[in-house]
Amino acid sequence: MLLFYLTFLACLVVPSVSVKHDTFKTCAQSGFCKRNRAFADNASSISTWQSPYALDPNSIAFNDGKLSGTILKKLDNSKEKVRLPIIITFLESGTVRITIDEEKRQKGDIVLRHDSKVRKERYNEAANWAIVGGLEPNKGAALSNDAGTQTTKVLYGPAGAYEAVLRHSPFGIDFNRDGKTHIQLNERGLLNVEHWRAKVEKETIEPKEGEEQQVLQDTATESTEDESTWWEESFGGNTDSKPRGPESIGLDISFPGYDHVYGIPEHASSMSLKQTRGGDGGYTDPYRLYNSDVFEYELDSPMTLYGVIPLMQAQAKDSTVGVFWLNAAETWVDIIKGKSVANALSLGVAGKSSTQTHWFSESGQLDLFVFLGPTPKDITKKYGELTGYSQLPQASVIGYHQCRWNYVTDQDVMDVDRKFDKHRIPYDVIWLDIEYTDGKKYFTWDPLNFPHPDKMHKQLDEHERKVVVIIDPHIKNENNYHVDEDLRNKDLGVHNKEGSISEGWCWPGSSHWIDSFNPAARAWWKSLYQFKKFIGTAKNTFLWNDMNEPSVFNGPETTMPKDNIHYGNWEHRDVHNIYGMTVHNATHEGLIERKKGEIQRPFVLSRAFFAGSQRLGAVWTGDNLADWGHLRAALPMLLNQGISGFPFVGSDVGGFFGNPTKELLTRWYQSGTFYPFFRGHAHIDTRRREPYLAGTPYTQIITQAIRLRYSLLPAWYTAFHEASIDGSPIIRPNFYVHPSDEKGFAIDDQLYIGSTGLLAKPIVQEGAESADIYIADDEPYYDYFDYTVYSGKGSHTYKAPLEKIPLLMQGGHIIPRRDRPRRSSGLMRYDPYTLLIVLDKAGNAEGSLYVDDGETFDYQQGAYIHRKFSFNQETGILSSEDISTKGSKTAAYLKAMAKVRVERVIIVGAPNSWKSKTQVSIAEEGAKDSSKKKSVSLQYHAAAGGKGSWAVVRDPGVLIAKGWKIDFS
CATH class of the missing domain: 2.60.40.1760 (glycosyl hydrolase (family 31))
Known part of the structure; x- marks a missing residue:
């Protein structure tokens, strides 16, 4: 068995050209x-x-x-x-x-x-x-x-x-x-x-001399069905009994x-x-x-x-x-x-x-x-009513995540953290794979390489950053390891068909698997995350459940035998696709309950999922490759996941296996900035590829992409909030936004971000310096960066050298953003906002902003701000309207956010009639004298060289938590 294990690990460490097909069944083999x-x-x-x-x-x-x-x-x-x-x-x-x-x-x-x-x-x-x-x-x-x-x-x-x-x-x-x-x-x-039919052991008939032909005929007429896989089935050296x-x-x-x-x-x-x-x-x-x-x-x-x-x-x-x-x-x-x-007689009927x-x-x-x-929205909403909507995550986990297998010491983690600051690259979460543990024993720390996890957590917390550690459902089979001893002594593991606790092989070697269908096992698993039990963790520690399909290295099709037994005497074949979710669920609840009085929103990444897993956290597309094909494949996979009720998804930026070229790495970061879950990750045998190591000009271009993500975090968080209340995808394919446009039904290489009107078409072809963006309506679209106008249904060529990301704004939307670069999203909490108003062909626009503390569940008691912004061409008024529902914690939160302001308003597609306008008037909600209005300067920039006109109001002096009107008439 040890020889098998070492051979299997060798196969994993040295990447092959492609998946090993003989490991997995085809239909003909099932x-x-x-x-x-x-x-x-x-x-x-x-x-x-x-x-x-x-x-x-x-x-x-x-x-x-x-x-x-x-x-x-x-x-x-x-x-x-x-x-x-x-x-x-x-x-x-x-x-x-x-x-x-x-x-x-x-x-x-x-x-x-x-x-x-x-x-x-x-x-x-x-x-x-x-x-x-x-x-x-x-x-x-x-x-x-x-x-x-x-x-x-x-x-x-x-x-x-x-x-x-x-x-x-x-x-x-x-x-x-x-x-x-x-x-x-x-x-x-x-x-x-x-x-249902009882198994009947058929008697073997030994024909007498001269009766062979008659026996063959009798046997052939007994059954026309193929019974060869009814009661047992073999594949890859494993036999599945089917009682x-x-x-x-x-x-x-x-x-x-x-x-x-x-x-x-x-x-x-x-x-x-x-x-x-x-x-x-x-x-x-x-x-x-x-x-x-x-x-x-x-x-x-x-x-x-x-x-x-x-x-x-x-x-x-x-x-x-x-x-x-x-x-x-x-x-x-x-x-x-x-x-x-x-019908040939029905002229014109297809x-x-x-x-x-x-x-x-x-x-x-x-x-x-x-x-x-x-x-499409009816489908995701009604499906979500049944299975639940995506959880509203902590604001920090919508930022950038830095991960590899593995950061080798706690000093290594702190060094990476410092280098992100040195190169002024924002990030929020750093990740630890299995090597942080003591000999692959989960809920422990390697005493030599991670002797001071508390110091590591403290340094990260200084800039409001988090650490995610991996915990898999396989538990190392080892004496004097308290987790495994508990599992065995309390009979909390999955059983084999003989009724004993099942043993298999995974990263630690011989392992047992928690039976998370068992209520006692779930309660035990949740308790392991308590700070007093998982020593070395802190409030800024979150979790990653990997290998929870479950992955069993020596099992049939690299998973658990179907004839294993779970709590309630159900076979594994009955529950296989739910198993990963039960582990994810127990971990999610464990983080909520890990210390009374300090309830935070949990964050748990899972690799396996089922219908309903969206309630529990995020998933990613698994062990991809550092090649252009996998970069191209990521977006349709993520879009498909989003319309299937699980919008918090991502793909490993840069590719997990292999070493990307610098061009590929750069384009992947530009694409990844539009993934709901944005994480760079790499295999243990790859070269280090933190963004600051890419060199000029790649580091600078990658930094721009990450900063774009952070600038738009208010829009992203608003999209996450929408997903949490009605199941809407966070990134949306063309058919979802334009269900009348049949030509766009198969398009899956571009996306809309929530309801913002932002349309992105990442570059996913080697050497490409342009992209063809498909526009499905007759609204004007503007380049996000320089306001170049694109209009008319059909395909439009967008020039995109390496430093450029194809990103358009659809007319009719108001996009909230924050323009001050910070080290992490938490440090942006009280920063002012910019409102980007993009007018449609009728001269109107609408948008919204949702914001809360980004950490706790206080928003469920009204501790949040939800504003609707509208611009009306006829009246010339931009207004902010409260669309929140008040609760017991509303007042305290509004007080905490009382000084957060709008520092700039930009109007793209501003009408020509504003050319001579230099002032706008502002009326604020709650002003002592409502008849008095203040005036603020307006700067107008005329359309030129294919670019749209635009105007800007700097420091209008309005607050994000209050109502106001800016009059451009």
Whole structure:
């Protein structure tokens, strides 16, 4: 075993050319995936195919927004029918939830295996982890009288505008809005529930002489199904025992009229998902959803990566719909796109686009949510009502993070900290990978290399900086290590199929894994973060949960065996994709509870994730490579993650493996400044690449990019706040902002920042000195740096030598920023603001600013400022309006911010009528004499050389926390 471990580490330390494909299954090597694809092939090859599933009309009951019934599955060559209870809940939000279980499994019987027990029922606890609200039934939903005898129709949603039409035989559901069908379930007849059957050991027949042929014929007619992977399955030297037998679930979901589907992260692929069964440029395997440690992952692939969000949305002109497949087991998704042929007699009528998808999971219930939109924002909002919105993080973690594997001593950390100051490069967080520990034992410090963590924390705190340390869920199997002794003695670890605590190999060598499904294990894990237990940590220490897929070096597909057992006698196969979130959740709660009376907002980075993980912190795209391809791949991955309900995401700037060229490193920093999570990170074998080491002119250009991030932190923080209240992505693709623009539906190499109107197109091609930016509307767009005007729908060339970042401002927006460079975001807390007003073609603009203390939960009791800024061309007035909700801590916070002012107002696209204007008047809220106004000077700059006109008001003397009006008329 030791030889295996050393060999495995050697493979990790020396980067290979690409991912090792033989480590991970293809669909053909996954029994249930192969069976479901074969089921689909069989159905499509038979012209008279009919799904064997029918809804028993006599079983249907409807009450208070819930429809219940029984689906009957007809078995081949048998009068027996499998009974599948179905519940359809029409929710108050307009979302519909469909659950299908299996009657024979609902009793909760136990299957004995070796010395352990496994529950026979289908796993039904995924919602306990993923769902936090939004399940109130719509009692206004009603059965329609015009359904007929073969269907049942339910009217639901706003003013009963939505329809669900249930076909009885074969079973299926059509979801209609605005008189059109938008989503169809089982339209192709691929519903497939592998029902419970007891294992029957087949008797081997030894034929007598002369009877060999007859025995072969008898055996061939016993079963037409391939049973080879029903009860056990081998891959890569590991055998997965399956005591419950085959139990996969599958369903086809069609989107008629939709050509683009997005979501189901995480994959290193385009945002608009590709076909997996035919089609130019498509894939041959389905998209796989199975949390896995895939270092040096390949690009343009449906291979599984570190996390899973089984949410898909479809986009057509002015219409967005979606589905959420709530299942924690290994899942695959096939996609087929096509166009129906238009009637030759219908002149001018094009064929209709359609996307057909086929979902199948290895175990668990069928638990599906259907969203009818109709906008992208409706999907993210309603999904967020169910699974929670992104947490509002500490303000500091929106700044720049500096990380590598590893800063080798506490002196090294303090030296890096000083050099950032020496080169006047702002940053907020420095990170420590596994080498800070004493022999890979988490919750300890290396006594030789980190003897004074308290001194290190104190130096960082002087400039309000933080340190993040890594804690993984594998615990070193070693005597006299108190954490592992606790885990073993209290039986808090994951069990193997024999019923003992499971052992595997990871960074420490032999390790055990916390069973974070166990309430006692979670309580214990949370307690380990207390300052009195995790000695050497401080208020400015935060956490990083890596390897929590879970990564097991000697396990099947580098993860935990599926037949391991978790709390409640559930198999790992049932909960695999949730495991990482349970660890993330326990760590998140541990930071909140680590010292009574000092509650801070936690920050925990996770590598694995599932639906609902957005409530807990941030994630990143894992172990990427220092090459241009991985730089290009980052943005579509991050955009896809954001529209899938998890907007706080990033990608390792510079690439984790390998050494980037200076050009690549520079362009990556320029791109990274637009990642919600902005972190430079590198492998232990790479050369040091802190920004100050790049040399002239690269250090200066990288510094400019980082300073741009800090200048725009008010806009970023406002976008994070918006995400925390309605699920809006922090960075947004073209289709999200312009859902009418069909030409932009596949664009995934440019982004909008929140609702600011800022449009960025990072340079991701080696040697490129220009970028083609796509504009989807007829508003004027201005270069952020020099106000050059770009207007007109379509592609525009933006000149971008190495020192330039392609960044435009869409007319109609007001962008808050802070222009004084500081060492960290915390030191900017009381700095004045600049308001950048970018007028649209009608001469108007709007924007907002959200600010709070950036550290505590006091904002939940009103300790925040939320202002709406508006400029109206007709009146010529720029105003600040309070849109906050008051609470018990409002007054104290406003007092603390009472002197924070607006130091400058810049108006881009200022009208020609201002040419001769030299003064503006200002009226302040709460002035003693409201009739008195003060005058402030205005400087006007006329348009010239392709650049827009602009005007500036310096030091208008208005406060950010109060209302005021600036009159330009």
